[in-house]
Amino acid sequence: MRVQVKCFATLSRYAPASGAVDLAEGASVADLLAALGLAQDEVKLIFRNNRHCAVDASLADGDEVRLFPAVGGG
Amino acid sequence: MDAGSIRDRAVPDARRGVLAIPLADLEALGVTPLDALACGVVPALWVRSAHSLNAEALARLARARVLVVGAGGLGGYLLELVARAGVGFLRIVDGDAFEETNMNRQLLAEPATLGRWKVEVAAERLVRVAPFCQVDPRAVALDAANAPSLFAGMDLVVDCLGGVDVRRPLHETAAAAGLPIVAAAVAGWTAVVGSERPGMPGISLLWQDEKAGDAEEHLGSLAPTVALAASLQAAEVVRFLATGELSLAGKLLHADLSSWEFSLYHLT
Numbered sequence: 001m002r003v004q005v006k007c008f009a010t011l012s013r014y015a016p017a018s019g020a021v022d023l024a025e026g027a028s029v030a031d032l033l034a035a036l037g038l039a040q041d042e043v044k045l046i047f048r049n050n051r052h053c054a055v056d057a058s059l060a061d062g063d064e065v066r067l068f069p070a071v072g073g074g
Numbered sequence: 075m076d077a078g079s080i081r082d083r084a085v086p087d088a089r090r091g092v093l094a095i096p097l098a099d100l101e102a103l104g105v106t107p108l109d110a111l112a113c114g115v116v117p118a119l120w121v122r123s124a125h126s127l128n129a130e131a132l133a134r135l136a137r138a139r140v141l142v143v144g145a146g147g148l149g150g151y152l153l154e155l156v157a158r159a160g161v162g163f164l165r166i167v168d169g170d171a172f173e174e175t176n177m178n179r180q181l182l183a184e185p186a187t188l189g190r191w192k193v194e195v196a197a198e199r200l201v202r203v204a205p206f207c208q209v210d211p212r213a214v215a216l217d218a219a220n221a222p223s224l225f226a227g228m229d230l231v232v233d234c235l236g237g238v239d240v241r242r243p244l245h246e247t248a249a250a251a252g253l254p255i256v257a258a259a260v261a262g263w264t265a266v267v268g269s270e271r272p273g274m275p276g277i278s279l280l281w282q283d284e285k286a287g288d289a290e291e292h293l294g295s296l297a298p299t300v301a302l303a304a305s306l307q308a309a310e311v312v313r314f315l316a317t318g319e320l321s322l323a324g325k326l327l328h329a330d331l332s333s334w335e336f337s338l339y340h341l342t
Binding site for chain 1: 147148149235241261279283335337342
């Protein structure tokens with residue numbers, strides 16, 4: 001299956017060039033992060049199809065995942 | 075209050091369909107904007123607001139008491155916007171003085187204000203631009219000891235802090251005080267804005283790990299991003315005070331000014 005991924009702020013360097021990642025059926029967000037080479041503790045908010053989800057949430061073909069680090073400047 | 079005197083001095087603004095009274099006449103009569111609004115007369119300085127914020131909404135703004143924590147990048151712009159919109163009371167809390175490195179983005183940082191308390195400089199400006207706004211500057215850092223007195227009597231808290239570690243304690247304190255909170259944060263070209271009601275998780279999920287590295291430390295803080303974030307935050311503040319609607323509660327509005335992506339995410 002293929003999921004669309006965007007990585008924001010300091011995580012942008014982990015964004016796949018094509019904007020998509022191919023994963024095995026039944027893969028979770030944690031599997032996606034591993035495929036991106038992204039440590040779980042760098043990701044502070046995960047959204048799947050615009051809704052907040054946990055790192056162990058499972059993904060489906062066509063899902064859109066958005067990843068944020070801690071953004072705190074003011 | 076003499077409703078007849080207020081109406082006598084009011085000038086019909088036919089284009090906008092309101093009765094307006096100039097600032098000088100309010101002062102001459104010794105009446106407040108609330109006195110005028112109660113007579114259906116809009117202070118002239120808010121005539122251009124009156125289509126979107128009617129007399130009732132303007133009166134709610136004039137009666138509102140707001141605690142703004144942080145008077146730096148976000149706070150400098152936010153205070154300007156909400157004071158001009160007509161918020162009647164602003165308590166501003168910040169224990170810092172202006173530094174030269176603030177000048178790339180902070181509205182109130184200028185050579186003449188370097189070394190001065192941010193809250194004092196903010197109060198001086200607000201008195202000039204928003205004569206009916208009562209300002210209560212507190213040059214202290216918010217902490218567990220002073221929080222109860224600083225939160226007392228407020229209707230809303232605005233998180234204009236900088237840094238990850240200081241955010242969660244503020245949001246927890248607001249929730250414990252039963253107050254809604256509107257927050258924003260930036261890093262480089264990234265801005266995020268969101269609100270929380272007591273007991274309802276929201277944008278502070280971003281700051282649960284107080285030891286997390288702040289993206290701002292790597293990407294810095296830029297004037298367009300800070301001003302945009304503060305402006306979005308100010309819109310939420312004004313709309314909440316005027317209508318009671320906290321549109322961004324449980325949500326995260328994200329703006330990426332490098333890709334022009336604006337998205338609204340659901341946190342609950």
